[in-house]
Amino acid sequence: MNSMNSGPETTNSPPATAAPATANNTVAATATVITNIASLVTNDPSLGWGSPRSSTFESGGGSPLGLIQDAAVVIEGDRIAWIGETSKAPATDNRVDAGGRAVIPGFVDSHSHLVFAGDRTAEFNARMSGQPYAAGGIRTTVAATRAATDEALEANLTRYLREALRQGTTTFETKSGYGLTVEDEARALRIAAAHTDEVTYLGAHIVSPDYADDPAGYVDLVTGPMLDACAPYARWIDVFCEKGAFDGDQARAILTAGKARGLHPRIHANQLTYGPGVQLAVELDAASADHCTHLTQQDVDALASGDTVATLLPGAEFSTRAEWPDARRLLDAGVTVALSTDCNPGSSFTSSVPFCIALAVRDMGMTPDEALWSATAGGAAALRRTDIGRLTPGARADLALLDAPSHVHLAYRPGVPLVSAVWRRGERVA
Ligand SMILES: [Zn+2]
Secondary structure, eight states: OOOTTOSTTOOSOOOOEEOOOOOOSSSOTTSEEEEEEEEEEOSOTTTSBOOOSSSSOOTTOOOSSOEEEEEEEEEETTEEEEEEEGGGOOOOSEEEEEEEEEEEEOEEEOOBOOOOOSOOHHHHHHHTTTOOOOGGGHHHHHHHHHHSOHHHHHHHHHHHHHHHHHTTEEEEOEEOOSOOSHHHHHHHHHHHHTTOSOEEEEEESSOOGGGTTOHHHHHHHHHTHHHHHHGGGOSEEEEEESTTSBOHHHHHHHHHHHHHTTOEEEEEESSSSOOSHHHHHHHTTOSEEEEOOSOOHHHHHHHHHSSOEEEEOHHHHHHHTOOOOOHHHHHHTTOOEEEOOOBBTTTBOOOOHHHHHHHHHHHSOOOHHHHHHHHHHHHHHHTTOSSSSSOSTTSBOOEEEESSSSTTHHHHSTTOOOEEEEEETTEEOO
16 A cells, blocks of 8 residues: 555545536546646657657657647546547546646656654764765664654654655655664564555665674575565565675675565665676666666666666765766666655755756756656656556556646756646545
């Protein structure tokens, strides 16, 4: 069950007005039609203008977004039933006038760390005063998370989910990794699984402080009793493959053990330094290699040759004042790129996908169209999902209405709260 649509500011009642009493047999009368959409992002290039020149986004190529102007969308139950021009829209009981604004697929945030307690304001303040980011800061959050009650952890998670939902995020992945004991990791995943199907076991976030002198013993725990306790709640297994965390051999052992238990791999790879993470991700058919900030040409070639998505997390580079990942290089090589928040209290404390889009366009070489695609369809690809991240008949009715005539405004007007309404599984929730 995913309860992003719970919370005090949500409502199940779309702001509908009466529709013309025109008979139409293609959709149920109880459906909702959103009309007068200035620009509709479908993420299906075959449906609109701006078809790309190829299946990859070549520099100077067309839009991957499948844009439809003066569009309408029909929502029936939790699915998209119809899309097209407003003038051809079928009649329904419920009608919403978009007023010449843009509609986009709900954002798919495929990388977050939201089961935590505590605060790292002091660490951020110190870093912005000149100290470099190191992986060890995670221990601060581990101590606070272990000390928190279940209720406190869930309340914190729910708070950030509501915050993300108001900003257009309709699907999110989240991870454990701040417990690092069998009981605390399983607890984090149990709490997360009550709110999303995209739950990731990250017992291998850092070596537990309890095993500081015995990292091999910690890998045995992560691949043994901790995996046994966590696997029932998770779909994915992740490892922080980085100096100061886990090396390539440890990461391979952890992900291989997870695969044997039916968990699919994804990897924190090549964030702080060059390393083996990206090529290991491709070798193990990980759904995603996340961060990809320090890449050799062999890393880029490996990503281009496989089905592993490169998930870029510019909130982390922003918040640690680090070098940006080179999205342009990956796109030009034919790599599928996703864009996510990495929302966590240490290195990227933003739940805002629009903020990440603005960073990606300003500093990572992405066009506004590519950034929007990566934050929706790209995120879906990083979760190996085909039912979300697009607005086409049969897709899940997850969409956001922008207080702007075009999705380009998400980068053009950075920091402005442009998401004015959100539908999730067909219900207006924000
Ligand atoms: Zn992360």
